[in-house]
Structures are given as C-alpha cells and as structure tokens.
Amino acid sequence: MSVRDHILLNNSLKFPVIGLGTWQAEPSEIKTAIDTALEVGYRHIDTAFSYMNEEAIGDTLQEWFNSKKLKRGDLFITTKLPMPAVRPEDVEPYLRESLKRLKLKYVDLYLIHCPIGLKPVDDNVNNTFPTLPDGTVSLDPVTDLPATWKAMEAQVDNGLAKSIGVSNFNCVQIEKIVRHARILPVTDQVELHVEFMQKPLRALCKLHNIVVTAYAPIGSPGRTKFYAARGQKAPPIPCLIHNPLVGEVAKKHNKSNAQVLLRHLLQHGLVVIPKSCNPKRIKENFQLMDFQLDSEDMKKLDSLDKGAKGRTFDFLLFKGIDQHPEYPFVDEY
Ligand SMILES: NC(=O)C1=CN([C@@H]2O[C@H](COP(=O)(O)OP(=O)(O)OC[C@H]3O[C@@H](n4cnc5c(N)ncnc54)[C@H](OP(=O)(O)O)[C@@H]3O)[C@@H](O)[C@H]2O)C=CC1
Numbered sequence: 001m002s003v004r005d006h007i008l009l010n011n012s013l014k015f016p017v018i019g020l021g022t023w024q025a026e027p028s029e030i031k032t033a034i035d036t037a038l039e040v041g042y043r044h045i046d047t048a049f050s051y052m053n054e055e056a057i058g059d060t061l062q063e064w065f066n067s068k069k070l071k072r073g074d075l076f077i078t079t080k081l082p083m084p085a086v087r088p089e090d091v092e093p094y095l096r097e098s099l100k101r102l103k104l105k106y107v108d109l110y111l112i113h114c115p116i117g118l119k120p121v122d123d124n125v126n127n128t129f130p131t132l133p134d135g136t137v138s139l140d141p142v143t144d145l146p147a148t149w150k151a152m153e154a155q156v157d158n159g160l161a162k163s164i165g166v167s168n169f170n171c172v173q174i175e176k177i178v179r180h181a182r183i184l185p186v187t188d189q190v191e192l193h194v195e196f197m198q199k200p201l202r203a204l205c206k207l208h209n210i211v212v213t214a215y216a217p218i219g220s221p222g223r224t225k226f227y228a229a230r231g232q233k234a235p236p237i238p239c240l241i242h243n244p245l246v247g248e249v250a251k252k253h254n255k256s257n258a259q260v261l262l263r264h265l266l267q268h269g270l271v272v273i274p275k276s277c278n279p280k281r282i283k284e285n286f287q288l289m290d291f292q293l294d295s296e297d298m299k300k301l302d303s304l305d306k307g308a309k310g311r312t313f314d315f316l317l318f319k320g321i322d323q324h325p326e327y328p329f330v331d332e333y
C-alpha cells in the first residue's frame with residue numbers, strides 16, 4: 001500500500017504524515033535535532049508549551065528562515081495548550097506566549113494537550129504540573145471542554161492557528177466536542193503503537209474525518225528520564241523495538257525495527273511523530289517511503305495489538321490526576 005507524504009486537511013492545509021516529536025528534547029539538543037530533521041526532509045515538528053523547548057525551536061527556525069533555506073509556509077508546526085490553561089480565557093494568552101517563544105506569527109496546529117484542567121498554584125506559567133502541599137496534582141474540577149473548544153475556534157478566526165485539534169481525548173470526549181463544534185478538530189493525538197492500536201477511537205475519528213496522530217509510535221523507551229526527574233520509577237515500558245515478530249518483518253525488508261513500527265502505522269492512515277535527538281535515528285525514522293509492507297506483514301504486526309491492555313500512558317505519575325471528572329484513560333479509546 002502506497003502512502004502519501006501528507007494528508008490534505010479540509011482547509012487545504014497539508015498535514016505531513018511524519019513529524020519530529022520533541023518531548024524530552026532538551027533545549028541544548030534542539031538545534032542539532034531540528035537542523036538534521038529539516039536537512040533530511042522533515043517539515044512537521046511537534047512540541048508543547050509544557051516541553052519547555054519552544055524557545056530553542058524558535059531560535060533554530062529563525063536561522064533557517066533568515067538563511068532563506070526554508071520559508072514559514074514550508075513548515076507545519078504544532079504546539080499545545082497545557083493542562084493548567086484548559087479554560088476559555090486562557091487559550092489565547094497561552095497561544096500568544098507559545099508563538100512568542102517560537103518566534104512565529106501562527107502555528108499550523110494548536111492542540112488541547114489533555115482534557116484535564118489543572119488549577120495553577122502560583123504565578124509561574126512554566127509550572128505546568130501544579131502540585132498541592134500534600135503531593136497531589138492541583139485539579140480544576142470544573143473543566144468545560146465545549147467552552148474551551150469555542151475559544152480554540154476563535155484562534156482559527158483570528159489567524160493565530162491554521163488548524164486546531166485535541167490530544168488524549170477519548171471517544172466520549174471527541175463526541176462531546178463534535179456535538180458542539182463549529183470547526184471540527186483536525187486530529188486527536190494519542191498514544192498509539194503496535195501494541196495499542198486504538199481501534200474504537202480510530203473508527204470514531206474516521207466517521208468524523210478526524211486524523212489520528214500516533215504519539216509514542218515506537219513505544220517511548222526514553223520516558224524513564226521524565227519519571228526519574230520526578231523521583232519516581234517508570235512503569236514497565238514495552239520493548240516494541242525488540243519484538244521478534246517486528247524483527248522478522250524488518251529483516252525481510254532490510255529495514256530497521258523502528259522503521260517497520262512506523263511504516264505499519266503510516267499504512268493504517270495515521271500520522272506519526274517519532275522523537276529522536278540522535279542524527280542517525282532522526283534520518284532513519286524519516287526513511288519510510290522506500291518500502292511497503294504486504295498484507296502478510298500487516299497481519300503479523302496487527303496481531304501484536306493488545307487492545308486496552310496495551311496502554312502505557314496514564315499520567316498517573318501525577319498523583320490524584322485520575323480523580324478529575326475528565327480523566328480520559330478509563331477505557332480503550
Ligand atoms: N500529547 C501527548 O500527551 C504526548 C505527545 N507526545 C509526542 O509524541 C512524540 C513521540 O513520543 P515519545 O514519547 O517521544 O516516544 P517515541 O516512541 O517517539 O520514542 C522516543 C524514544 O525512542 C528513541 N528512539 C527514537 N528513534 C529510535 C530508533 N530509530 N531506534 C531506537 N530508538 C529510537 C529516542 O531516543 P533518542 O532521542 O536517543 O534517539 C527516544 O528515547 C513526543 O516526542 C511528543 O512530541 C508524546 C507523549 C505524550
């Protein structure tokens with residue numbers, strides 16, 4: 001099955017199917033990562049206010065624009081509204097702050113990072129995981145998703161975002177948005193990989209013409225760092241890269257295991273945003289268009305799906321987060 005390098009969105013915006021993920025990419029690593037990615041052909045970068053690297057990304061993009069090697073219109077840049085700002089009045093100020101850090105006039109895609117709203121505990125906007133003195137996360141129980149979505153739509157109207165979408169929304173939450181939306185979300189960015197193929201959510205999104213973007217497409221093996229920084233032990237991380245079946249398919253095509261994991265998702269019509277700060281792996285993760293998995297390969301890889309049991313992102317490292325009424329990770333979605 002052939003795969004196009006972009007999906008054409010309703011507003012004629014081209015959504016490149018391979019993007020560079022940047023969670024846990026330190027500002028000091030960003031220049032090399034973005035330079036390498038743009039040189040090998042990536043045109044889509046995924047970041048978030050809470051990744052604390054928007055400024056470094058903005059600096060590197062400016063160098064590319066100043067050197068005239070690329071124009072703003074050549075790129076597709078995504079960033080996200082953080083959890084302490086999931087309320088209507090915070091949408092525009094946070095988007096403006098992200099744009100200031102990115103040194104851009106608009107983003108191509110602005111996402112609600114997570115349906116869970118948090119209550120800030122201080123004036124520090126960079127404190128994106130506010131915690132109460134008892135160690136639990138500071139929940140905002142009155143998160144109003146339809147009202148927040150209305151404020152997201154206003155960002156398309158005012159030209160600060162070319163398109164808008166959601167992330168970590170489950171089927172019920174997607175339906176809630178779709179019922180109220182004037183502008184539909186273009187994507188739901190969720191955990192999705194060979195062991196967690198998100199069948200019900202994909203079916204629902206297809207119905208509404210919403211593209212599904214796969215985060216952690218190679219299993220997010222580096223996330224121990226995020227837990228360690230918070231004094232916690234990471235939960236078991238699935239060894240997708242070393243799965244023998246994936247290895248078999250990779251050997252047949254003379255490609256790496258990571259390339260097979262990514263190509264499998266592309267052939268399912270998904271957008272993938274693998275993260276790497278390593279030039280060799282950044283290149284490897286982009287070389288996905290010179291081979292095709294046949295139906296037997298796809299069947300083999302599909303057999304690895306564990307359904308809801310394959311989920312590994314539950315945000316439970318933020319103590320008490322599952323007490324929020326919009327906690328999304330309650331079912332396979
Ligand atoms: N909306 C949300 O809530 C979330 C969004 N995301 C987004 O999705 C992106 C991707 O997800 P992420 O969690 O980073 O996980 P990925 O599945 O992309 O895995 C990234 C990890 O795999 C390593 N890696 C990358 N390429 C290869 C390769 N070819 N072979 C072996 N190892 C490799 C990287 O290390 P190295 O850098 O050393 O190469 C890194 O440790 C994020 O960066 C972020 O942009 C992620 C999580 C949640």
Ligand SMILES: O=C1CO[C@H](CO)[C@@H](O)[C@@H]1O
Pocket residue numbers: 023048050113313315
């Ligand atoms: O994007 C993200 C990566 O995952 C983290 C949790 O495990 C989130 O906090 C963050 O929003």
